[in-house]
């Protein structure tokens with residue numbers, strides 16, 4: 001199989017972990033006889049430096065020509081005080097919208113070797129394995145009007161959805177649930193928001209097409225509680241953009257190893273952008289100590305979701321499992337036993353595992 | 355001091371715990387020589403049953419004539435499938451808006467006897483003591499338009515704020531911070547929302563009036579993470595209505611004893627509505643086992659915030675502390691040692707403590 005992959009390393013440790021991703025993909029290409037071609041484009045602070053915009057047209061066009069996109073991380077103190085249209089995050093929002101990547105998938109599953117670092121008690125976090133499916137190109141993030149008015153005397157943002165935008169993300173969530181434990185929790189605020197009422201209506205309609213999936217509705221405030229008190233009760237959770245932003249970040253700290261979490265942002269045709277959940281970590285950038293595993297696990301999601309290469313995805317994930325079992329870890333993982341290694345060695349271990 | 359207090363027991367265990375509140379207030383009246391007059395009004399499901407609306411005009415008027423309001427809880431399975439304008443929660447939203455109760459105060463502080471029930475590890479939750487100040491009458495909850503359009507093909511909700519609405523809640527938060535550890539964390543989503551930009555601007559302006567208070571800005575997604583990984587870093591958190599709804603419920607489970615948490619919803623003139631954070635718990639209603647302590651601690655907040663009776667508020671809070679130290683607890687509290695008691699005995703213990 002021959003695939004074109006756009007690389008958007010971005011800022012901070014994004015550069016380093018992207019290097020790890022390509023090494024791992026090269027190993028997969030050799031082992032399974034594929035051809036992966038990489039083109040690198042600027043985004044975020046890196047793009048601001050060279051092209052005075054966080055998302056150059058060239059980047060958008062390059063991404064559009066590719067079969068999938070890998071993103072490192074964007075942002076850093078250097079660009080924090082720029083006017084908002086020039087901030088690195090705008091690059092991220094812009095690429096999601098420009099490519100129509102409406103479905104953000106955030107799996108949260110602990111690794112038994114790392115669970116001791118969880119802020120939760122072992123009996124609370126043990127065995128939990130959930131997937132948050134977040135709508136990514138609608139709602140408060142993109143609704144108009146969104147503006148300060150009357151010379152600063154009032155302000156308005158708009159939470160808008162088209163029915164079809166809700167339908168496609170709900171479909172995506174049902175399909176994800178089918179590949180897992182067939183349980184879907186739809187999160188809304190139907191006791192307050194009109195958008196949540198339509199959301200609930202669509203979920204009720206769609207469930208008839210997926211009779212094998214059990215469906216529950218949960219209010220967003222209750223979901224924020226239950227993620228902490230009983231994360232194991234969830235399989236797939238689906239929700240709108242802003243609720244998803246909050247809940248998926250909340251969920252990301254439950255297992256105690258944020259540095260291990262990948263994410264996928266997909267379109268219905270399989271095109272996707274894959275990135276680690278962690279940020280650009282400017283404090284450790286360039287030191288060779290960054291944990292590349294979330295980026296590497298993001299490539300596994302790419303192999304699976306954009307290229308349907310399930311076996312190859314498993315090979316990457318198993319290599320990671322195996323090195324954790326052998327006691328290897330990076331500094332961020334809070335492991336006391338075994339051997340602490342840097343970005344390069346960690347990457348080599350994955351490559352050897354493949 | 356003579357005060358008129360409106361009682362809105364509402365549904366489920368609301369009735370029982372309200373009884374406890376009045377007994378405790380009667381004890382305070384005797385001990386400290388005050389006069390508290392109680393008038394009871396319907397709200398929620400109880401009002402739907404008798405008056406076909408969750409918030410009768412008579413209730414609003416009664417509350418307006420009072421010096422403070424105590425609310426039990428609203429809601430239950432019986433009313434869950436009614437059209438939304440008839441749902442018990444509408445009573446709650448309506449009374450907040452009708453009385454202009456714009457500042458919701460949610461203190462979260464563990465009791466050392468109960469912390470073992472926390473889902474968090476002891477070293478994570480230990481020593482945390484925070485207050486969430488949530489804007490309660492603006493934002494997505496009340497913005498117009500909020501409607502399903504084009505025969506179900508699209509939907510819109512509106513997140514609107516006037517500058518003065520932001521100013522008054524931010525003032526409230528600074529004032530609360532002054533009475534505590536003088537640290538304020540303002541939560542927003544300024545990298546996406548126009549409303550958050552104005553919010554941040556107002557906080558930056560107001561901080562000049564409170565130079566003794568340290569101020570930090572935090573994005574709502576990061577706040578959802580840090581509440582779990584390091585709740586002890588927070589003193590006062592201030593945020594808009596919907597973010598506050600989610601974060602304050604998230605925070606409410608951190609200590610493991612939701613049944614102990616009071617809340618206050620205030621107006622600038624000191625008028626306030628006080629209610630437990632827990633719900634109407636229809637499953638245990640009428641059995642005499644409900645934990646009345648969150649309701650009782652809500653009366654302490656009333657004594658303090660609406661009546662400036664600090665000594666009396668402390669007397670209530672100390673009586674609760676004392677009975678916990680003596681090992682008394684209700685069934686919900688997950689305590690193994692000591693004596694388990696019901697609503698009546700628990701109430702009597704507080705009264706005796708006063």
Ligand SMILES: CC(C)[C@H](C(=O)O)[C@@H](O)C(=O)O
Pocket residue numbers: 089092093245545546575
């Ligand atoms: C950087 C920011 C705009 C972005 C978001 O809110 O979507 C981030 O928090 C995320 O979740 O990917």
Ligand SMILES: CC(C)[C@H](C(=O)O)[C@@H](O)C(=O)O
Pocket residue numbers: 191192221443446447599
């Ligand atoms: C019942 C509901 C409308 C309400 C809210 O969202 O404000 C509740 O969750 C609360 O926090 O008091």
